[in-house]
Amino acid sequence: MRRIQVNVNGVTYEHEVEPRLLLVHYLREGLNLTGTMVGCNTSNCGACTVLLDGQSVKSCTLFAVQADGHEITTVQGLQENGEWHPMQTAFHEKHALQCGYCTPGMIMASVSFLKENPNPNEEEIREALEGNYCRCTGYENIVKAVQQAAGQTS
Amino acid sequence: MTQAPERYMGGGLPRKEDPNLVTGKANWTDNIKLPGMLHMTMLRSPFARAKVTHLDVSSALEQPGVVAVFTGEDLADEWPGGVPCGAVVSERQNTPFFPPIVTDEVRFVGDVVAVVVANNRYAAQDALEFIEVDYEPLEPVVNMEDALKEGSPLVHEDLETNECFTYTAGVGNVDELFDKTDDSEDKGAALRGPEVEGRGDTDEAFSRSDVVVKERYIQQRLLPTAIEPRATVAYPDPGHEGYVMYSSTQVPHLAKVVLSLATGIPENQIRVVAPDVGGGFGSKLNVYREEILAVVLAKRLDTPVKWVEDRSENYQATIHGRGQIQDIELAANSDGKILGMRVKLLDDMGAYLQLLTPAISVSGAAMFPGVYTFDAFSIEIKGVFTNLTPTDAYRGAGRPEACYAIERAIDALARELNMDPVEIRRRNFFEPFNEPTANPAGLEYDSFNLQAVLDRAIELADYESLRQEQQRRREDNDPVQLGIGLSTYTEICGLGPSQALAGLGLGGGGWEAANVRMLVTGKVEVATGTSPHGQGHETSWSQITADVLGVTPDDVDVIHGDTDAVPFGRDTYGSRSLAVGGIAVWHAANKVVEKGKKIAAHMLEASEDDIEFEGGKFSVAGSPDQNVSIQDVSGQAYLGADLPEGMEPVLNESVVFDPPNFTFPFGAHICVTEVDTETGSVKIRDYIAVDDCGPVINPTIVDGQLHGGLAQGIAQALYEGVIYDEDGNLITASMVNYMIPGAPELPNFTLDRTVTPSPSNPLGVKGVGEAGTIGAPPAVINSVVDALSPMGIKHIDMPASPMRVWKAIQNAQGQQSGDRQQDAALEASGADIEQGGDA
Numbered sequence: 001m002r003r004i005q006v007n008v009n010g011v012t013y014e015h016e017v018e019p020r021l022l023l024v025h026y027l028r029e030g031l032n033l034t035g036t037m038v039g040c041n042t043s044n045c046g047a048c049t050v051l052l053d054g055q056s057v058k059s060c061t062l063f064a065v066q067a068d069g070h071e072i073t074t075v076q077g078l079q080e081n082g083e084w085h086p087m088q089t090a091f092h093e094k095h096a097l098q099c100g101y102c103t104p105g106m107i108m109a110s111v112s113f114l115k116e117n118p119n120p121n122e123e124e125i126r127e128a129l130e131g132n133y134c135r136c137t138g139y140e141n142i143v144k145a146v147q148q149a150a151g152q153t154s
Numbered sequence: 155m156t157q158a159p160e161r162y163m164g165g166g167l168p169r170k171e172d173p174n175l176v177t178g179k180a181n182w183t184d185n186i187k188l189p190g191m192l193h194m195t196m197l198r199s200p201f202a203r204a205k206v207t208h209l210d211v212s213s214a215l216e217q218p219g220v221v222a223v224f225t226g227e228d229l230a231d232e233w234p235g236g237v238p239c240g241a242v243v244s245e246r247q248n249t250p251f252f253p254p255i256v257t258d259e260v261r262f263v264g265d266v267v268a269v270v271v272a273n274n275r276y277a278a279q280d281a282l283e284f285i286e287v288d289y290e291p292l293e294p295v296v297n298m299e300d301a302l303k304e305g306s307p308l309v310h311e312d313l314e315t316n317e318c319f320t321y322t323a324g325v326g327n328v329d330e331l332f333d334k335t336d337d338s339e340d341k342g343a344a345l346r347g348p349e350v351e352g353r354g355d356t357d358e359a360f361s362r363s364d365v366v367v368k369e370r371y372i373q374q375r376l377l378p379t380a381i382e383p384r385a386t387v388a389y390p391d392p393g394h395e396g397y398v399m400y401s402s403t404q405v406p407h408l409a410k411v412v413l414s415l416a417t418g419i420p421e422n423q424i425r426v427v428a429p430d431v432g433g434g435f436g437s438k439l440n441v442y443r444e445e446i447l448a449v450v451l452a453k454r455l456d457t458p459v460k461w462v463e464d465r466s467e468n469y470q471a472t473i474h475g476r477g478q479i480q481d482i483e484l485a486a487n488s489d490g491k492i493l494g495m496r497v498k499l500l501d502d503m504g505a506y507l508q509l510l511t512p513a514i515s516v517s518g519a520a521m522f523p524g525v526y527t528f529d530a531f532s533i534e535i536k537g538v539f540t541n542l543t544p545t546d547a548y549r550g551a552g553r554p555e556a557c558y559a560i561e562r563a564i565d566a567l568a569r570e571l572n573m574d575p576v577e578i579r580r581r582n583f584f585e586p587f588n589e590p591t592a593n594p595a596g597l598e599y600d601s602f603n604l605q606a607v608l609d610r611a612i613e614l615a616d617y618e619s620l621r622q623e624q625q626r627r628r629e630d631n632d633p634v635q636l637g638i639g640l641s642t643y644t645e646i647c648g649l650g651p652s653q654a655l656a657g658l659g660l661g662g663g664g665w666e667a668a669n670v671r672m673l674v675t676g677k678v679e680v681a682t683g684t685s686p687h688g689q690g691h692e693t694s695w696s697q698i699t700a701d702v703l704g705v706t707p708d709d710v711d712v713i714h715g716d717t718d719a720v721p722f723g724r725d726t727y728g729s730r731s732l733a734v735g736g737i738a739v740w741h742a743a744n745k746v747v748e749k750g751k752k753i754a755a756h757m758l759e760a761s762e763d764d765i766e767f768e769g770g771k772f773s774v775a776g777s778p779d780q781n782v783s784i785q786d787v788s789g790q791a792y793l794g795a796d797l798p799e800g801m802e803p804v805l806n807e808s809v810v811f812d813p814p815n816f817t818f819p820f821g822a823h824i825c826v827t828e829v830d831t832e833t834g835s836v837k838i839r840d841y842i843a844v845d846d847c848g849p850v851i852n853p854t855i856v857d858g859q860l861h862g863g864l865a866q867g868i869a870q871a872l873y874e875g876v877i878y879d880e881d882g883n884l885i886t887a888s889m890v891n892y893m894i895p896g897a898p899e900l901p902n903f904t905l906d907r908t909v910t911p912s913p914s915n916p917l918g919v920k921g922v923g924e925a926g927t928i929g930a931p932p933a934v935i936n937s938v939v940d941a942l943s944p945m946g947i948k949h950i951d952m953p954a955s956p957m958r959v960w961k962a963i964q965n966a967q968g969q970q971s972g973d974r975q976q977d978a979a980l981e982a983s984g985a986d987i988e989q990g991g992d993a
Contacts, residue, residue, distance in 0.1 A: 018276070034185040035178015037432075039381045040465040044889035047381055075178035088176040092168060095854045098862060099688030100175030101382040101432025107176065126897040133889070135381050135433050136688050137858060138865030138926075139897040 004068040008033065009077025017064045024048045026064035027074060035076040035104050039133070046132030049105035049112075050074045056112035058131070075104035078111070087111050087149045096145035098136035106132045110146045119150060162697040162707055163917075166854035169693045170707070171686075180430040183385035183402045184462050191387070191458040192221055194451060195278040196444065197268040197285050198470065199260035202294035202541040202882025203307070206258060206287060211268055214284040219277030222455060223285065224269050226255035232450040235416045237443050237506070240408075241513035243537075243659035244319040250310045250539075252506040254416075254443035254450070260289070261309055261505035262541050263884055264470030269447055271459060294541035294882040298479060298500045301538050309505055309539035316539045318503050321516050324532030324595060325355045353594065354530035356485075359494025363485035367566045372951050373478035373555045375502070375876035376869075377886065378548045379894055380687075382432020383468045388448035389458035396423025397449050404434040405441070405725040406685055410717050412441035412509065413449055424449075428715035431687035435866070436547035437472050438687065439727040440509045444471070466887050474876055475548020477502035478515060482522070482559045484567050485530075490578045492567070494530035495594065497522050497559065501537045504544035510660070511546050512537045517646070517658050518552025520595035524560035525604050525644050525820060526582035531594040541882045547727065549866055550927040553645045561641045561932030562949070569943065575640050575936070576612065580605070583642075589913060590815060599644065599818045600912045600920075603846065607908055608642055611822040611844040614904055620826060628944055635944075636839075637827040639937025643929040647921030648733030648817035648914060665812035666730070667721040668738035670699060670746050672805040674792040676785030678705060680742075681713045683723010684735035689923065690855045691731060695739050697851055698917075702743035704770025704784055721808055729819075729921030732851065737915045738811035745807035750787045756798045757782050757790060817912045817920040821845035825933040829941040834960025836872055836938055838901040843929065846908045848920035856922050857905055863926025864903055869895050870927075871934035875953045893953075942966070 001016040008031060015030060027033045027050070036059060039047030043061040050059045051073040059072075078085040087107050090096070097103040106129065113120070113128040120128065125146045126139070134142060174180045211223040230253070237252040255266050268285050272278035293307045300306055301316035309316055360366060386401040397419060403409055406426040414421035431438065444461050451459045463472070481498040501515035515535050523531055550557075568578040583604040584591065590598040617638070624636040649655065650664035667683040680699050684691055691714060696707035713719055723735070747767055754772030755762040764775045773781035787805070790796065794803030826840040843860060850856045873893045877885040886892035911918025931952060938954050939947060945966040950958055 020276070028184075029187075032187075033178075034182065035180075037182065037184070037382070038462075038464075039383070040889040042465065042888050042890050045381060045465075075176075079177065084176070091176050092172040095166075095169065095858050097172060097175055098690070098858055099380070099382070099431065099433040100171070100180055101182070101380075103175050104178050123898075130896040130898050133381060133894055133896060135379055135435065135866070135894070136862045138861035138903070139900050140861050140902050141858060143897065143902075 002065050004065055006067045007071045009074060019063065019065050021064045022060055023062040023064045023067050024059035027059060033074050033076055036074045037101060037104065039102065044133065045102070046109055047102050047105040049108040049132060051108055051112055054115065056109045075107055078107070085111065087145070090145040090148040094141045094145040094148055096137060096141040102132060102134045106134060106142060110149065114146070114150055162700045163851050164849070165852070167693055167697055167707060167852060169690050169855070170696060171690055171692050182382060182430050182432060183387060183400050186387045186400055186460070188387065188389055188458040191460055192271045192273060192455065193275040193278045194448060194459050194461040195270050195275070195282055196266045196467070197270070197282050198467070199263060199265040199267055201260055201289050201291050202263050202296065203292040204260050204289035205292065206256065206260060206267060207290050208286065208288035209268065210286040213286065214270060214281040217277065217281040217284055219272040219274060220270060220281045221273060222271045223281070224255070226253055226257035229255060229450060230257060232454070233416050233446060234418050237446060237508070238412050238415045239507035239509060239511060240661065241510045241659050243321050243512045243516040247319040247512060248313045248315065248317065249507055250313060254446045262543050263882055264467070264543060265505070266443060269451070271451055271455065275462065296540055296542060296878055296880060296882045298502050298538040298540060301540055302536070309541055318507070318537035318539055319512055321519065321535040322533065323519055325353055325530065353596065354494065356494040356496050356530040356532040359530035360485040363493050364488040365567070365570055366483060366485050367563060367570050368483045369563050369566050371480040371482070371559055371562055373476040373480060373558065374952055375477045375545065376475040376548055376874050377469050377876060377892055378435045378437035378472065378475055380433035380435055380437055383463040383465060384438065384442065384444065384472060385462045386445050386448045387458060387460045388452040390452055390456055391425065394423055396425065397452055398425045398427065399445060399449055400427045400429055401445055402431050402438060403428050404431065404438040404685055404687055404727055406715055406717050407683060407723050407725050409441045409445065413446060416446045417450060419449070425718045428685050434687045435549040436475065436551055436727060439547050440473060465889055469887050469892065470543060470884055473508050473546035474504065474543050475545065476555060477545045478555050480555065480559045482563045484563050486567055488571065490567070490571050490573050490581045492526055492528040492582050494528060495523060497533040499533070499535040501535055502542065502545055503537050503539050504542045505539065506544050508544045508546040511544055513659050514545065514547055514552045515555065518556040520593065520597040521553050521556035521646060522560055523594040524557060525584065525602070525642050526560070526564070527584045528582065528594050542878060543884070549863065550645070550924045551728065553924065554867065554870070554928045554931060557641070557643045557645070557928045558932045561643065562935060565936050565939070566948065569948065576608070576617065579608065579640065579642050598815055600815055600914050601910050602820055603908060603910045604642060604820060607820060607822040607844045607846055610906055610908065611824050611842050614844065614906060615824040615826065615840065615842045617824070633830060633832050635829050635831055635941040637829055637937035637941030639825040639827065639933045639935065639940055641823045641929050641933035641936065644818045644820040645924060645928045646816045647729035647819055648813055649728035649730040650816050651814060652812050654816065663724060664734065665724060665810050666735040666738045667723045667808065667810045668735065668742045669721050669806070669808045670739065670742035672703070672746060672784065672788040674789055676709070676788055678703060678710045679713060680710055680739055681720040682735055682739060683721055683725065684731040685715045685725045686731065687726065689726065689731060689859070690852065694732065694851045694855060695736060698736055698740050699743045702740060702747060704768065729923040732919050733817045733915055733921045734811060734813055736851065736919065737813070737917060738809045740917060741811055742807045742809040745809065746805045749805060749807065750784055752798055752801065753787045753791055754782050757787065813914050815914040817848070817914050819845065819847040819920040819922060819925055821925060821929055823929040823933040825937040827934070827937040827941055829938055829959065831963055834956035834958070834963060836954060836959060838868065838934070840904060841901050842904045843926065844906045844908065845922065845925050846910050847922040847925065848912050848918045849909055850907070851919065859922045860905055860926050861903055863924055864930050865895065865900055867927040867930025868900060868934055871931040871952050871954060873899065873953050
């Protein structure tokens, strides 16, 4: 067992964890932050995407111990003062989700992407989200949501 | 002046489902934690076919955290019914016993040999390594045509054959491929209807035709790939002396029945809850061995048991879709008018029958004629066992297969006759109709206006300009060629009339239930038997209810997915929910209004006949000031102190709606591709889809359903395909090597719609969930073939990967230059589906 200290969504946690414990299981089962999900176990689908020090990572292919000393943001930490993040609003308004299982990961990847590229074109958005699979929407409305969150449409 | 009532139906109300989903508050099955909950893992077979000669679980039992390990023998008494199959398509259907854990022989890679229960999932997973198993590998059956040959190894030796069933329909011989045996029988009578008697004989139609095209197509197996893998939590419910199962399922009600049949636990002691469910696409329209095991172990161990599938298990153990070899022949006159169609199918069952396995191809049988009217049709289907994962419903379930075959074949016929694919379709379309009209298989279509959807699609695509551009590129020898592919489709939705479902071998039970109750405060609860997993029923049912009752959608709460909380229903699949379940809601809400009218008349001291209802207010005809709101009426009904004599208190109405007919959405799709002849890569430049699903309740949701369906249809055409090796090992066993398309692979879509109401229900709605998946694959492949047709390429099997397209081009160019060397891999149209995806 190893002791780790992780700041998740603004709260600092200290736990003894097995070195092999996946970050996503630490979040879900250790911290009850069930807004982050597992979809593929091979870091292809991106359902488990969270931010590590502001950068998107796939929490099913990181061990919890690798998050030691870092800041993690999950979809449950996106709201500020009870207000939805503009990306959450955009996903809702553009109907960028159906079953919603990929949505938290998709939103986190999109938030991270717009930090890197605040004014992307459509092709750049599609390329940026290639590591996040959605089986319901066909992606068109997800692209529109990211465009809206980037201030390109209303 | 009173304001006109707002109409919510037809508007793109933002979804009520979204807030929990975008903020991470959804309630997925894997979120559930219960005191004393144990975790279950499966030991799965690494062999497609093998005898289990030795099994010792004692070391596994000693591992830390392990509570129990069970073999098939330990638990055999717990499942008298095995994993049930709910479809019987022939009286002579072979239905093997399907044990949740095998006892002697494993029959596909992923079959279950033992189960471990431990106090956390890591410990349960670790313990699997300590189970000792000796296998005696046997030669597996991995190919349908081989499976039917004399002397083939048998998937189920006790059945003495690999044939599951033979189904025939129509008049005329379907000859060579199958030996007609006396067990060929006609269970399609109820489906085909009385008109079939007057239908022509295909033998006669073929003998007098000018031209016959004969095609062979492969429907590769697909992995449904809901992004949420399956998950189940079962626990004892001492208050009811029964068991509760939370599961990631499309079918909580069917599961309640099937669990009872499998385990012998009385149905009324089983409660099933589908919490938030992360997609299904048919793969969760099933009751799986793992669900049965979770309930059985919760019973044995008297404690909650949880199972969560990982993706590799999902690909091995959750059903696969499609899996057909299709032989289709069209006979036509030289003017392009079709005279007859013959179809022969081999349908891959896999190793066992899941809930609906044999019914998938059979329910699509009468859809092979598509949107064309002609005289003679015959079909024969053989279901075949293989040592592969069982197949079952995947989005479209029988109709994408049928649509692909006819839409590819009609293009082949157009090519043979040197006709434009638009023109040949027009010559064979049904004229518009609004009353049930029989198709060549005798199936009664509900309403069509095919000319309108095709005209609109051609206009949106600017078809003539595209043909001109195509011509220019051909003349310029452009390395990137333009393809224009059409698909005009219909599908069978609104499952369904109970009697007709019985005719399909599904027993019946196609109705849907709804309960609408207005509470004392004027708020409304709608309990529905449908079980959404992304379709937005909470929003759409609220729109329907709000319009009928004159309230707002926010006043309405929709309850679903809990067999203890809603009237017994038939769940969500087959684009049935709106056309059956939504209509049940509409009827129930109208019953509330009818009862309200009586109470309002009593309150207003007027005759019931004089009461009008609009915008949430009951008023006396001619005296609009004499009125009472539905909320006040509800309060009066709830208190019950002053009601018309003999009336029961409370506004609480239930309806079970059994539709008189299916519904048949239709549409015209045009796919414009750019095919790089140097690399074989295919880019979809434009995709135009004009669909008619009748009146639309929520256009935003409908467009979303179309997008998603098109994405999965394009995925089948260009990207996805299950690959097994010759030993029956699943090569595409994770997302690393099964190509589901991401955002860069898919285009934006140009959508439009026409509105032809269905006579099958009072709102005229048809359903839309599977339209894209059905219309897209032939549109895409027709487009790719169209681009390459000057090279003499007539067919490329799905998925048309760059490698396949490139090889087809190389082969065609070789032939053109006189080089007759055939690339063996290019026997594409005859390739086994097991080798079907060399992407």
